[in-house]
Amino acid sequence: MRILHTADWHLGRIFHGVHLTADQAFVLDRLVRLASESKPDVVLVSGDVYDRAVPPPDAVALLDDTLSRLVLGLRIPVILIAGNHDSPERLSFGSKVLAAQCLHLAGTPAPDATPVVIDDRHGPVSFCSLPYAEPALVRERLDRKDVVDHDSAMAAQIESARRRLPAGSRAVLVAHAFVAGGIESESERSLSVGGAAAVGVEHFEGFHYAALGHLHRPQRAGADHVQYAGSLLCYSFAEAGQTKSVNLVELDAAGRCAVERIPLAPSHEVRCIRGAFRELLAGPRAAESREDYIMAVLTDKEPILDAHGRLSEIYPNLLHIERSHLAAAGETGGAARDHRRLSDLELFRAFFSQVTGDELTPEQAEAYAEIVENLRRAEREAD
Amino acid sequence: MRILHTADWHLGRIFHGVHLTADQAFVLDRLVRLASESKPDVVLVSGDVYDRAVPPPDAVALLDDTLSRLVLGLRIPVILIAGNHDSPERLSFGSKVLAAQCLHLAGTPAPDATPVVIDDRHGPVSFCSLPYAEPALVRERLDRKDVVDHDSAMAAQIESARRRLPAGSRAVLVAHAFVAGGIESESERSLSVGGAAAVGVEHFEGFHYAALGHLHRPQRAGADHVQYAGSLLCYSFAEAGQTKSVNLVELDAAGRCAVERIPLAPSHEVRCIRGAFRELLAGPRAAESREDYIMAVLTDKEPILDAHGRLSEIYPNLLHIERSHLAAAGETGGAARDHRRLSDLELFRAFFSQVTGDELTPEQAEAYAEIVENLRRAEREAD
Numbered sequence: 001m002r003i004l005h006t007a008d009w010h011l012g013r014i015f016h017g018v019h020l021t022a023d024q025a026f027v028l029d030r031l032v033r034l035a036s037e038s039k040p041d042v043v044l045v046s047g048d049v050y051d052r053a054v055p056p057p058d059a060v061a062l063l064d065d066t067l068s069r070l071v072l073g074l075r076i077p078v079i080l081i082a083g084n085h086d087s088p089e090r091l092s093f094g095s096k097v098l099a100a101q102c103l104h105l106a107g108t109p110a111p112d113a114t115p116v117v118i119d120d121r122h123g124p125v126s127f128c129s130l131p132y133a134e135p136a137l138v139r140e141r142l143d144r145k146d147v148v149d150h151d152s153a154m155a156a157q158i159e160s161a162r163r164r165l166p167a168g169s170r171a172v173l174v175a176h177a178f179v180a181g182g183i184e185s186e187s188e189r190s191l192s193v194g195g196a197a198a199v200g201v202e203h204f205e206g207f208h209y210a211a212l213g214h215l216h217r218p219q220r221a222g223a224d225h226v227q228y229a230g231s232l233l234c235y236s237f238a239e240a241g242q243t244k245s246v247n248l249v250e251l252d253a254a255g256r257c258a259v260e261r262i263p264l265a266p267s268h269e270v271r272c273i274r275g276a277f278r279e280l281l282a283g284p285r286a287a288e289s290r291e292d293y294i295m296a297v298l299t300d301k302e303p304i305l306d307a308h309g310r311l312s313e314i315y316p317n318l319l320h321i322e323r324s325h326l327a328a329a330g331e332t333g334g335a336a337r338d339h340r341r342l343s344d345l346e347l348f349r350a351f352f353s354q355v356t357g358d359e360l361t362p363e364q365a366e367a368y369a370e371i372v373e374n375l376r377r378a379e380r381e382a383d
Numbered sequence: 384m385r386i387l388h389t390a391d392w393h394l395g396r397i398f399h400g401v402h403l404t405a406d407q408a409f410v411l412d413r414l415v416r417l418a419s420e421s422k423p424d425v426v427l428v429s430g431d432v433y434d435r436a437v438p439p440p441d442a443v444a445l446l447d448d449t450l451s452r453l454v455l456g457l458r459i460p461v462i463l464i465a466g467n468h469d470s471p472e473r474l475s476f477g478s479k480v481l482a483a484q485c486l487h488l489a490g491t492p493a494p495d496a497t498p499v500v501i502d503d504r505h506g507p508v509s510f511c512s513l514p515y516a517e518p519a520l521v522r523e524r525l526d527r528k529d530v531v532d533h534d535s536a537m538a539a540q541i542e543s544a545r546r547r548l549p550a551g552s553r554a555v556l557v558a559h560a561f562v563a564g565g566i567e568s569e570s571e572r573s574l575s576v577g578g579a580a581a582v583g584v585e586h587f588e589g590f591h592y593a594a595l596g597h598l599h600r601p602q603r604a605g606a607d608h609v610q611y612a613g614s615l616l617c618y619s620f621a622e623a624g625q626t627k628s629v630n631l632v633e634l635d636a637a638g639r640c641a642v643e644r645i646p647l648a649p650s651h652e653v654r655c656i657r658g659a660f661r662e663l664l665a666g667p668r669a670a671e672s673r674e675d676y677i678m679a680v681l682t683d684k685e686p687i688l689d690a691h692g693r694l695s696e697i698y699p700n701l702l703h704i705e706r707s708h709l710a711a712a713g714e715t716g717g718a719a720r721d722h723r724r725l726s727d728l729e730l731f732r733a734f735f736s737q738v739t740g741d742e743l744t745p746e747q748a749e750a751y752a753e754i755v756e757n758l759r760r761a762e763r764e765a766d
Contacts, residue, residue, distance in 0.1 A: 067480055087437075089438065092440075093447070093476045093477065094447060094476065096450075100451070100455050101484060103480050
């Protein structure tokens, strides 16, 4: 059994003001080609297919197009679950009719759902879908009062799923969760305020492969057969340099799995560049593309006029600029003070020291006062 | 060409506190049986399939079940558009894969959508879907600055749809709109605040049948070939006594249509009963069911202790009681006064006269004062 495992597409994501749909379409096209070449028996999408409950129309069209290429074009069954970013009801729409085309959707926990069974030459493999659900919903749907957090919710759902597994069948779990010990990126939305989101890896024992979604860095999660596919693209600058990938999983007759990560090259890399403004103006090094999505960290202490405009001429997709000394001092230093109670000069003094890292000298203060006075006079005369 | 035209299912509707999903499932089962017997070439659902953008899970399951019985079980193509109650994005999900099963969904206006073409022995019939859309959305999607209201939006959409019609093909329009002159019920949600919602019937010229949704009373709309199917059930007591139905339409070789209304008998009729409380306690007349959804209008002027509880023993689905003399006087008479500034006695006097239609006599006022004083004394002693 060959399984293509992907997750966290986040279609419709906006990254520092850029709609990523074209980038996502580029990578999904590669994913469909990969599916066409590697001919998996099934594609698993472990949640967060959309970035938000009401995605933009082009994201809806992209998903529709990708899924139809897989199930109609290539005739590869797809199992897709909702993540914490998705609207469960949206993903449940038309699911019976879609299942007739081998597109199996799970939006909300369904205690009585039977697993999807796909055969290979060694016999059947059962796929259990556990869409993301708040513990309170699991408690209600499964009528289990002992469900108090994500860990007990996962335990209850897996227990319920296990009861529906045909005896002797190899079993794969598709879930969207935060497994304890996993490495987070900046771009996930926390499942629980206060940090009670983690589930123990021991729940996944007995399954031959657990195809997880939620964490955006591809990673093994506590056991070789428990794996995050990672996100489709880098969705934060903290992920710059991470290679995003999908998992190509071979499940043998005994249910042992071998996982290969197939990199997904994006149309734009996400990259951080750092240095003095003049250095950065020299442009990218040989192997780097000007078209990458760029965050620039400027080490200069002096103010720079129109840094964004000038650097954008070199890097058209410059999305964010940080000043290293500001970041060190804390950009919001002094924000706790009530600005409305400060005089013009005090405000400027605070601004100057925040931007330059230096204190205003008496000469500078005098120059400032003179400029402001001239402006005020001009304003009075204009009235 | 035989067409089964239905609309305004409003799955997930709550009627005076009663979830109607079971009633809707009952009628939809009849509709599927009717489709099984009458063997239409296509089923049209003209919008408002759900009652709200986020329908309850049992409503989602009911729609999924009904559609899969039609397209998978009976192999009858279904064309379904969004109405003003639906979430357009939800209805667009998976539409390519669903179309492969002959379930054609239209959630949002798509200027470049090609009509669904279904053949009979006389040749092709083209079905144009015009899902409900706010004029502003139509203006943007069709890039038509002249779209300022529902009428010009409909004109622009139809003009755009017409251009995509194959020459010589018979043509059917599926739309969700308020055609000028149509008879409204209480249960529709107005399409436009201020009443600029009406569209002219002249736009539908050239189509051989216009299958409309929005108005809940089945009706012809200005021309024989422009028809509302009406809602699945009575969704207000103002509709009590209305026979709900679906349209069975025969389209001949020349595109002339004959419309037959097939009644849909519900599991509970919606009925108003009127009379003195004692009369109503006598129970339903021979042909009437105790199980109907009942609104009782009591003509009594006297206060009646636990009218709802006692009448519910006769009519278990009593949903609403009105007092005829209160309705006449206006239930909210005196509500404009600030109750907090009235004394206990003044408040009671207003309440008494509102409930009974009479003024409080001096003896009654004295009795009231004595009761209140006794209660206050008991309260003080308890402290």
